[in-house]
Amino acid sequence: MQCLHWGKITFVGRSDVAAQVFKSKSFVNRLGSQHGLKLLGMHEEGIIWNNNNTGWQEKRKYFADGIQALAVKNANHVKLTTLAAFKLTLAEHCCAAAAAAPSSAPTSSYTAAQLPPVPELAALPLSELAAQVSGLSLDLLPDGRDFLRLITFRVTAALAFGLPVDAVGKDEALKVVHQVADYFKAWDYFLLRPDWLCRRTSHTAEHRKHLDAVHALRDATAHLIMLAAARRTSTSLPNLDELQPHGTATAAGAAASGPEEPCFLCQLLADQAAGKLSQQAVQQLALEMLLAGTDTSSISLYYLMVQLSDDPQLEQQLLAEVLAAVGDIHQLSDMQLAAALPISAGDDAQLPKCQASLCEALRFKPVGPVSIRQATEAVTLSYKTAAGSSKKEHLQPGDTVIVSLATMHRDPTVFPDPHSFNPAANFAGSYPQSAAGTATSQHCPAANSRSSAVAARSVAEHAVSAAVCGSDASDAFRPFGHGRKGCVGMQLGWLEMKVMLACWLLTLRFRQDTSKPQLLASSAAATAGIGQQVWGRFASSSSSSSSSSSAAGTAQSGLLSKMQTRWQVAAQPVQPLPLHVRCVPLAGGSRRSSGLRKLYVVGPHGSGKTTLCNALLQALAPAAVGGGTAAAAPAGPEDGSMCSETPAAAVAAALHNQAGDTRTAAATAVGYKWKLITETARHVMAAHGIRREQFMLCSRSAADPLIAAERRAAFLQLQQLITAEQLKRERAASAAAKPVLSDRAIIDVLAYATERWGSKSAEVQQLLARPETQELLSNCRAATSVVLLLPPYDAGQCGPVDDGVRMITPTADLMVAFEVVMHQQGVPYEVVRSSSVHARVGEVLGLLGVGK
Ligand code: HEM
Structure with a gap:
């Protein structure tokens, strides 16, 4: 049996053709080496690369019920959990920074030595926490990804596993997020490696390193499952009181959430106990939840942060937008702040500039730059050439289509400034007073604009809404993929990114890094695995620029434009940048609570x-x-x-x-x-x-x-x-x-x-x-x-x-x-x-x- 059946490979960078792939029922499989997938534990297991159609549908339901439904039905709970995870992570970094560098003591009433311990600091409302740590400098080294990963890991563990955000301490949590990153590298290595090559290289140190990475994440997942199961027997999960550690907010949050809401892991464990799922299946599903939940929203937001670190005007506009939306936040409890933040799944009408900037980051550096699909039956893709003649592409079962979301996102007929980070130009429609600015999941203009006369420009305007509302009308902007195998965590991803962005803007300010390293990625090709080679070939054969190829001949400006990424199933920066920030007291609103010494x-x-x-x-x-x-x-x-x-x-x-x-x-x-x-x-x-x-x-x-x-x-x-x-x-x-x-x-x-x-x-x-x-x-x-x-x-x-x-x-x-x-x-x-x-x-x- 052939272990890696490539069939015919068709590269797709056009949104009209990609739409046919996404909307077809015949593309629910993904290309991958059976042997490689077995090593990863993904062969006919889990959800992401599960090519057993029936099994995949059953597994996807756990994700849809446990995460998608939660984000849509109880956005406030997700917001509070994200806020709690942000505060804890910030408190940990501040205490570490204060301990390591007494000279960077805060200018507020606390000296470094007087900072309260992490749990106390993290339990303060955001405004109080910001006041306590104000003036403290944080160097997010080696880059800002880990700070954001810690937050998304904790949110995922809380929402999907029922673990309180502080159930896993910083060091252990950091270990897990690095294990997730290493699993991605192993995935990249094994995914498209044919059986014969795997056998030939199985004795090499690299092979063993990647296999170890797979086992390490498996062990970590098993440990988290045990931790969650132990809590479940001592308390009745989900214990929302512990997810939100702040007084009045806690009770209200728990009430709003509803005790009968089953968590993802609770359901898996219940079905395992009922004999419907094997232990291996539970472990792989839990592992994939950690994978998908940790290194997606965090990395997407990281790309925006890289840009903002170099663009203080945009940073300031976004902060102004958040402040205008929430008003005077100095006296607010976290519960009130979460309620005041106009963020809900599928709603891009409020915080339109934040929305547009996040969209632009997802467009410009899509964390999943390709969607690899295999046809399960014969199918024909049709399209028109530039000269206007009709063409058809006939595919047989097993033929592969590699859809480049990155290329689609650089379509100049849709995005006026495709090769720059330019939210104002590329997502103009999502700014205030625009048609798209009023779009929600209930009312998605793109969804109603099915006429072929929809101008290319309006596609861009509607793209934001479509990505959020899940409409199938806007095909040019698909950072979450689309269709039956599209991202099942999209709503959760949006909520997390927006809350993290708002919290960051309210409490942290970038410091200029005058020694920014040259963002060269010359080593990318040399170190590339097979996946990277396939992707790289596609990138260079594409007429548009891709996320890993900024050499499209177009002059690019902005830090993010210079940052090159490489495909490791998810797109990661080749040379990540450190982010230097300073903690600030919450801006805006009344300052009456502090004794005035200087005006x-x-x-x-x-x-x-x-x-x-x-x-x-x-x-x-x-x-x-x-x-x-x-x-x-x-x-x-x-x-x-x-x-x-x-x-x-x-x-x-x-x-x-x-x-x-x-x-x-x-x-x-x-x-x-x-x-x-x-x-x-x-x-x-x-x-x-x-x-x-x-x-x-x-x-x-x-x-x-x-x-x-x-x-x-x-x-x-x-x-x-x-x-x-x-x-x-x-x-x-x-x-x-x-x-x-x-x-x-x-x-x-x-x-x-x-x-x-x-x-x-x-x-x-x-x-x-x-x-x-x-x-x-x-x-x-x-x-x-x-x-x-x-x-x-x-x-x-x-x-x-x-x-x-x-x-x-x-x-x-x-x-x-x-x-x-x-x-x-x-x-x-x-x-x-x-x-x-x-x-x-x-x-x-x-x-x-x-x-x-
Ligand atoms: C900014 C955040 C995110 C981005 C950009 C993103 C992107 C993607 C993309 C491009 C795909 C492939 C879709 C396709 O082939 O059509 C995908 C699949 C998936 N995503 Fe996400 N994702 C994000 C967040 C999340 C989160 C937070 C979760 C879960 C907690 C998640 C869970 C999944 C799963 C389980 C799949 C596989 C679905 C399937 O094969 O049926 N994602 N995501």
């Missing part, structure tokens, strides 16, 4: 920062300002410090409600004294004899490189002087135990440099490398600081503004630069949206939780 007003020139500061001072301490107008408030370097009695102890108390702060008690008792820091640049210029014209000149660009370099040096020098002066004033205020109200921050310096030279420029890096900059930045990040961003009064419409130091035209770019800087540096901020001074003061007092 910074930042923004482009012409936005009224000094005016607002003076008005705020007046609102908080009218007696001291003497009722004078804001504009008439004293200015000048040394006048910047003013003492003002608070109008009411309540204001001081509201601003200083940190328990146990002796300085707070003193301030409340003797009156509230502000240090106003203002006119810093003017003071520096006066002190160093810098004239206004010189200042303006060094801010301008020049065509002559020598002059440009001279101006750049002068600009940087001036900014360094201003930075030093700002630091001097902030330190003086701290030494005097006075809270600071400042009409600038280090953010302004960085924003101007960023607007001019870009966030990755040597100039910005030079400024960032200075200890003064870092000290001032950590002041801004502190939990007791509030940074207010003022937009220009009328951005884009007003002409040049004379701010007394220079003549500046506020631009939208400059405003973006402010946001990018704060985003990149992990500085939480509030945008003041009102335009009149009066309204602004009211808004700020409201933000601070102080009645006017």
Whole structure:
């Protein structure tokens, strides 16, 4: 008997032909070597490569009932479980980082040594957890995949096996996720290896290594089954109380879930006990659940994270979208946060930018780039050539079709910018106000658009909805495959990715990695197994670029474009990137729960920062300002410090409600004294004899490189002087135990440099490398600081503004630069949206939780 029957192999990269394959009942088998599949335990076992049609259908039902149904019927439970797994994983990483590097101690009220133990930290609501670890730097080494894999592994173990998210500690969980990754490599090695070749190579170290990997994951799965079974006998599974370890959220979550909901493993074990399934069958199904659940959503999200680490503007847009959707999350329990996150299976209407970005990651780097199918009966595929003539491809039983989802996803007639990561262009329809933005599983426009007149463009617009709602109308975007053998975990995958993305955006900020390695993959072909060779051949024979071939002749931009992947059944990066992040307190919403020590007003020139500061001072301490107008408030370097009695102890108390702060008690008792820091640049210029014209000149660009370099040096020098002066004033205020109200921050310096030279420029890096900059930045990040961003009064419409130091035209770019800087540096901020001074003061007092 032939062990690997290739038959005729047809490569398909066209979505119209792929659709015929996916929709046909004749393509439920997958090509694979019988011997190889036996070594893997997949021959007529499990679900993914089970070519015994009847057996496969029975096995698929366990997945459909245990996972698909859960994600659709009880999305909230999935959201809570994912949130709990995220928090636990974050807490573990933070405690490890704090222990390993005391110097990276958080700037919040806890020092590294004082961080609570992992279980306590993980049990806090997300906002509290973020506040505790704020400022801590995490290097997700060797890359960010393991962080995400740990979360998806725990979610899978919780939902499918009924194990609490903390049932498996970090080290053991990491071991399992690496065993999953190694099993994928073994799968890649054995899958298409003919019997004779397997025999010839069975004595080699490589063969043994892969076989060991198979056995290791089998053992780990058996251990997890035992653990789950033991819990099942001591408690009655699923014990939802333990899946969600937070007080009130717990009970509500359990109630919402319903105790009669059977978990995947419970059902398998029950059927094993009833003699319907063998132990081997149970083990293989459980193993495949771990495989499919761990290394799919995590890797897909990892690709988006790689892109975001290089694209702070997109990162900031996505965060803004999440914040706008959930509102003030500072007081929310996890249960409330999960409910507030507008995420449910099959719904792409809310968080459309997050949705589009995830879709783009799945399009651009599909984790399953190929779907390998074998015909079980004679079938004919028909299509039209570019010249318009009809063609037919006749296939016999056993003939193989390899569908390249990656190639379909690069179809230029569907995706306007196929070879770049460009969600705005390629998934424009999923942005707000679009037709696709309103699609849900109940209402999928693509599903209703069966007319052949559907324009190619609208296919892209509908692709998001179709992928989510499972409609068969949009054939160009199939990251989850499609049809009877399509991904059974699609809804769960979507939920996990969206919740993980939202949690990540809310709590972590990428740090620039200036030493990003060259993303070259020259070794990929040399180390390729048979699967890779087949896939590689297909990739190079395809007219479109594939996920493993970025050499399509198209200039590509963006980090993800440069990242090459290789086929290991799932697509993995050839050279994974480390992700460097900093923990930030949750952005947005009211900050009233922390005692205020520094209030910074930042923004482009012409936005009224000094005016607002003076008005705020007046609102908080009218007696001291003497009722004078804001504009008439004293200015000048040394006048910047003013003492003002608070109008009411309540204001001081509201601003200083940190328990146990002796300085707070003193301030409340003797009156509230502000240090106003203002006119810093003017003071520096006066002190160093810098004239206004010189200042303006060094801010301008020049065509002559020598002059440009001279101006750049002068600009940087001036900014360094201003930075030093700002630091001097902030330190003086701290030494005097006075809270600071400042009409600038280090953010302004960085924003101007960023607007001019870009966030990755040597100039910005030079400024960032200075200890003064870092000290001032950590002041801004502190939990007791509030940074207010003022937009220009009328951005884009007003002409040049004379701010007394220079003549500046506020631009939208400059405003973006402010946001990018704060985003990149992990500085939480509030945008003041009102335009009149009066309204602004009211808004700020409201933000601070102080009645006017
Ligand atoms: C972003 C996340 C995911 C992606 C991109 C993805 C992608 C895919 C793809 C491309 C296939 C092959 C489909 C075909 O041949 O038509 C597949 C199959 C499968 N997926 Fe997923 N998947 C994801 C998440 C998950 C999750 C979370 C689970 C389960 C917990 C899962 C379970 C499965 C299973 C069991 C199959 C085999 C189905 C069968 O052969 O009947 N997947 N997936």
